[in-house]
Amino acid sequence: MTGKQFSSVWLREPRKATSPGRSREEIVSAALELLDSEGLSGLSMRKLGAKLDAGATSLYWYVANKDELLELAYDEVFGEMIVPAPETVGWRDAASAVAYSMRQVILRHPWTADLIGRLAALGPNALRVTDQMRRSFSLAGFEGIEIDYANATLTAYVFGMTIPEVAWNNSVAQGQIDESSLRESVERLVADYPDLRERVTASAYQDPQAVRAMCFDFGLVSVLDGLEARLVR
Known part of the structure; x- marks a missing residue:
């Protein structure tokens, strides 16, 4: 049986911000706040978008999915x-x-x-x-x-x-x-x-x-x- 192909946010160059004041660092910081206050179950792209006053769709410019967002937040903790x-x-x-x-x-x-x-x-x-x-x-x-x-x-x-x-x-x-x-x-x-x-x-x-x-x-x-x-x- 062949497993799922490994992918990671670290395998590509970070994308540049699409609007003033919006950056990957800002998104990760907001994700950390949600995780610390609500845990893993409290983090979703929809909630994060609302916290940042941005649509969830716009966040996918920076991360392909929630797992990639967790990778970024996890490394921030390290x-x-x-x-x-x-x-x-x-x-x-x-x-x-x-x-x-x-x-x-x-x-x-x-x-x-x-x-x-x-x-x-x-x-x-x-x-x-x-x-x-x-x-x-x-x-x-x-x-x-x-x-x-x-x-x-x-x-x-x-x-x-x-x-x-x-x-x-x-x-x-x-x-x-x-x-x-x-x-x-x-x-x-x-x-x-x-x-x-x-x-x-x-x-x-x-x-x-x-x-x-x-x-x-x-x-x-x-x-x-x-x-x-x-x-x-």
Whole structure:
């Protein structure tokens, strides 16, 4: 079976604006506002046209479809990530900075969690982040395909920790979960497990956001320690 032929907005030169004040940058900025406020389901060419006071048809001068618009918005988000030069700060600090920044960017733009693994990140900002991360692991001493393995390990950790956090935040924001009643229920259900009961009722767990941040920090240091240990061997 032959799959659908790959296409991307990045495979052609951007078209010039057709009217004063209307540009691809303006369209992407408006799309980001819609995505941040309403999520993926809230973005449509019709809504975007109305927001820009332009017909949806005119937007197709810049993008062939909604997927291309998402590509542009997705790459704009990658541009917010901090990517220090590993040659200046060292490979571990560079990798850490990217990981922390990547988590914050995903939390700030929760709709991106639904695009990870579904939409190819091939824009200039995404490629810059990827290149800097590969340079970090190359500087550390990894070689060949292991540079890609190390890179994939770090990004998988960030995604694995952050995507469930986004899902939880969305559920709370949409009123699907009441945190106080959930806590009471969990405390009752773990009553026969003293260690679990102690952890659930610990004062540290009264601030879930702080716990998630500390958990992310613990795991990130552990991942980097493990990668460094492989180099020592």
